[in-house]
Amino acid sequence: MKDGAFGRLRASLSGAASIASGSSREASLVVACLVATTVFTLASPWFLTIENLATVAQASVDLLIVSLGMTIVLAVGGIDLTVGVTMAIASFFVGKALMIAVPAPLAAFLGPLVGLFLGAVTALTIVVGSVPPIVATLGLYGVFRATMYALLGGEWLSGLPNVFAPLVRPTVLGIPVVAFELAGLYALAWGVFRWTPLGVWWLAIGGNDEASQLAGVPVRRAKAIAYLASGLLAGISGAFYVAQYRNVEMTTGSTIALDAIVAAVLGGASVTGGRVSVLGTALGVILFRILQNGFVLIGVPSLWEQVVAGMLLLGVLAMENAARLRALAIGR
């Protein structure tokens, strides 16, 4: 695509499908986080401490990484239900490598590598096989799960060597280094969406698949890259999982796919594609974890979490849509 065409495409998109169009949602999320923080601080003296906030940060790592991948996939109008089990398989390889004394950097690298491979399988099925994303990833989820079982053989990898500690444990002024690592990752993704042709293509495809094709966007390649990215990020999350929890079990990552969708959508992503907010996703994850954390601190039984998550999601979307529909009705 020539520069001129790219510029025109980008300009026309910035009105309809820009990543900043979720800015009011992002603002709402910030407000929500502040409100939650205030409530919890008042209700529990332990909430607003460096240690506790560090706990929230540490607990958010896996979901933050996977949700970023989900955001990318949602941008192109797709979905990826395999991310949880991809993360699990990646963590298996990382853990196994550590067990046979592979040097730590090499073992860590296996995570994203395995993730990339599995992402490629997904990408092939969706892009070359033309299987609708939800069907493809639902089916591959089953296939990957069986693979995970075949790999683990029903056992766990437990008490894995603590060699990744320097990557995840240290804190700078009380803030865990993972916070910076993830901030960097998110900044990178944000940059891709904002300033690279790839990002523009992703949003264009999500906004209107056929129109993008006619406009010359390499739709198949861009979609494939989106799913590769999702797999890659799931793999990275797998490596972090081993670093943080030193255990790989069959249920690793089992709930994370749907949680990631919730976080991304809460953050402003549109399930039909074309509109995402990288910052929003991060805020969504953080809000989610703050609520989980705060509930434990104030003694709410953990069984209510799922209800709260559902109501939060529905509440935010319902309110926003109700307001928008009313505005549309009035404005007519």
Add this chain to the structure above:
Amino acid sequence: MSAPTTRLLGLLALWLILLVVAAIALPDFFRASTVTSVLQFSTILALVTLGQSLVVLSGGGGIDLSVGGVVSICGLAMAAALQTGWGAAAGLAIAILLGAALGLVNGVLVTRLRIVPLIATLGSGYVYAGLAIALTGGAPIGGVGSWLTGLGRGLIGLVPVHFAFLVLPAYALAVAALRFTPAGPWIYALGGNETAARLTGIPTGRVRTLLYGASGLFAGMAAIVATAWFGSARPNIGQNLELESLTAALLGGVAITGGSGGVAPPLAAVLFLISLKTGIQLANLNTIWQVGTIGLLLVVSVLADRFIPGGRRR
């Protein structure tokens, strides 16, 4: 050849393969009790799949991820009612009405509040399933009375009572409704092209809301079966039903984008899936194979549609 017929033939082919493999490797499979067992375990999934198929057929990204939660919570409501002494009719009515109501809530979320069905039902599913666990603390509610378990476990010859009296009539009614009432053309029109449908005067919002209500209603029926069968209601009895019913609907040829497919082939798909599971268990293979094989089948079935001449092209 219409798409549902092609899909039925495809499922028939799969069935034959299964039977041939079983004949060679698994003589145990060919017993009267296997038929009963398959039908017994198909009922709950079949009912939920009917609702899911209708919702997906109506297009617009239609999907119902809340069915598991609805089944769980309706089962609990019914068991609680029976335990506190309400009559049989009241207990059954509660399950069905609550299911329909919860389904209608989904309908409102989708049509009035314009929340994408995937997200709307994901959220409501979280709420329903979460309430089921939170309100009971994870403990089942028992003591439903032997009249109910008699119904739940009774057989007519080889056929379980609940299959004969719930599944078959429900499907027959659905097929008839789609064929002989305006509902059919409306649903397919809605799934094919929503704007055109609306312009033709079809009350798209109402139709869609009712379909979600129907999905909830069938989930309520499934809850009755589960409670009657076990003799108690477990807060997570609906676990996994949403993905399983979606798989069955898709295997049954319902297009994920809507507008194409029938409601009867998914029943064949359900029976096939349960038979496959049964076969794998009888062959003493690890049950994880079920998960892998079904996933693979799902992907392959769509690929087959694309690449086999005569299949549906998208």
Add this chain to the structure above:
Amino acid sequence: MFRKSLAFAAAALLLSTGAWSQEKPKVAFIPQLIGIPYFNAMEAGGKKAAQAFGVDFIYQGPVDTNPVDQLQILNNLVDQGVQAIAISVLDASSLEPVIASAKKKGVIIFTSDSDAPKSGRAVYVAQARDDQLGFTIIDELVKRVGDNAKIGIVSGEATATNLNTWIKFMQQRVKEKYPKVTLLEPKFAGGTAQRAAQLATELMTANPDLKGIIAVASTTCPGVAQAIETAGKINKVVGAGYCSPNTARAYLKSGAMGFTVLWDPAELGYLTVWAGKQLIDKKPFSAENNVPGIDHPISYDSATGVLLLGPPAVFTAQNVDKFNF
């Protein structure tokens, strides 16, 4: 001479036809789910017993804790005519739909590892008494943290009957014997180490005077222990739980876990298959049973129908290396 060889040939023929129709009896065990080391160990024990006692052992379980899936497996095994089927029930009503028809077919259903006491099962092969499991973990923990400490509980699924039973006995023990101990309400982590770690950390934050955390489900063990390590609270908070030596070893050695309470699941699996064989052979259980292959007598309580493996075992940093499961 001729008659003798004829008689011999006839006897041989009879014996051989006898051998042909003599298939080994089958004993099956259905775990709550496959894919966790605990049940894998039970399977290994079951296989060993099958070899020792001349039965065929079948091991099949659902891929996640879904009672309908478990029931389907039970149903199929009954249909197949497996003579004795042991099941670790997900909940007490799991057996109801099948037990009557099983009895009609002459299939013996019994429970192991998790019971359904009122279902009419032939026997319950128990790893340890539920009350003893609850009491022991509290007693051992109080020994280490004192009798006016605050203790937290992280469990797995809220719907797991056996876990909830143990928690109930923990609460009872505290009420009766250690009234000054504060036992917090259990938190439920589901199945992942991540969630267990998060909950354990938050418990420690919300209760700075927390002295101990009990990991109830085996899936919560690594998470809880890692949380104590990560928080730097080794020796300040004592971790404990129903964890296998292999899972807990690293943490017992580092001090994050003070001890774990368990039994040998392989022995439990072994005992289960033995019990199945006894049931098939219609041999009644005596009050004390000597089981070949198990080094201590196994007691049986006819009033409750419970075959007891033995008292719970306590694993510490000192003895953990002697075990491999």
